[in-house]
Amino acid sequence: MKNIITHEGRVVLVTGAAQGIGQAIALALAQRGASVIATDLHMPHETIEKIGSNAVGFELDVTQEENWQAVLRQSKAVGEVDIVVNNAGYFPNRPIDELDLPTWRRTMATNLDAHFLSAKYFLPSMRKKKWGRFIGISSNMVGLSIPGMSHYIASKMGIIGFMRGLANDVANDGITANAILPGLTNTLATAVQSDEQKRATWEQQAIKRLGDPEDITGTVLFLTSDDASFITGQAIVVDGGQYRVG
Numbered sequence: 001m002k003n004i005i006t007h008e009g010r011v012v013l014v015t016g017a018a019q020g021i022g023q024a025i026a027l028a029l030a031q032r033g034a035s036v037i038a039t040d041l042h043m044p045h046e047t048i049e050k051i052g053s054n055a056v057g058f059e060l061d062v063t064q065e066e067n068w069q070a071v072l073r074q075s076k077a078v079g080e081v082d083i084v085v086n087n088a089g090y091f092p093n094r095p096i097d098e099l100d101l102p103t104w105r106r107t108m109a110t111n112l113d114a115h116f117l118s119a120k121y122f123l124p125s126m127r128k129k130k131w132g133r134f135i136g137i138s139s140n141m142v143g144l145s146i147p148g149m150s151h152y153i154a155s156k157m158g159i160i161g162f163m164r165g166l167a168n169d170v171a172n173d174g175i176t177a178n179a180i181l182p183g184l185t186n187t188l189a190t191a192v193q194s195d196e197q198k199r200a201t202w203e204q205q206a207i208k209r210l211g212d213p214e215d216i217t218g219t220v221l222f223l224t225s226d227d228a229s230f231i232t233g234q235a236i237v238v239d240g241g242q243y244r245v246g
């Protein structure tokens, strides 16, 4: 089958790309012709090897501003970044009576500060090119009644709010900003859940199966393509029809 090359010439940076949803996103964008900068807390060797010559890897702790500055410098060797996918996430379960300030702050730093920092450092080159895409990986949990996740839900609602606001500030330069809300997805992060727990979630979906990382990538490909140039400030739910909005 012929490859559909929707992202040829684009340079994309993906955070949390060593495994799970982030790795699937990096692979999918590479398949569509993008040059991929795969980043994670540790060098995402597996992702880079799977992609081959079209990928480079950098260590990027998304909570650390100096790390963003370093990756901005290092990324110039690949080219100016056109697309940023903020996927790295932190999601410990802590009922409100057990939630402490360090956990709250780490959740906000990982899930929310990162989006602001990526805009601060990668927006200028997008503005020059009059083209850019920001994708924030939020979660459908913002609409579910799952206990112990108040900090996480607050941060994931924050992503939706930031994308709405960012969309307004960058619209005149051909740049869009959108959030994607995956449902329960089969990754190492959710491997701790029993099959019964997972089934209890996916049975609430219209499409009755557990989501795979590859179920999330199509929406990323679309929103980061030219086809989606008139879509911005949106929150798109990708969960097999569990959470219905509107």
Ligand SMILES: NC(=O)c1ccc[n+]([C@@H]2O[C@H](COP(=O)([O-])OP(=O)(O)OC[C@H]3O[C@@H](n4cnc5c(N)ncnc54)[C@H](O)[C@@H]3O)[C@@H](O)[C@H]2O)c1
Pocket: 015, 016, 017, 018, 019, 020, 021, 022, 039, 040, 041, 042, 060, 061, 062, 063, 087, 088, 089, 090, 091, 110, 137, 138, 139, 140, 141, 181, 182, 183, 184, 185, 186, 187, 188, 189, 190
């Ligand atoms: N798996 C799900 O069911 C699900 C559902 C909805 C939303 N999400 C969101 O999707 C994203 C990816 O989830 P996943 O299931 O693939 O998780 P995962 O734990 O498998 O992968 C997350 C990656 O992020 C990296 N990471 C964590 N903290 C980081 C930091 N400070 N800096 C850089 N990288 C960091 C980890 O090293 C890891 O490689 C997260 O934002 C998560 O909230 C996941």
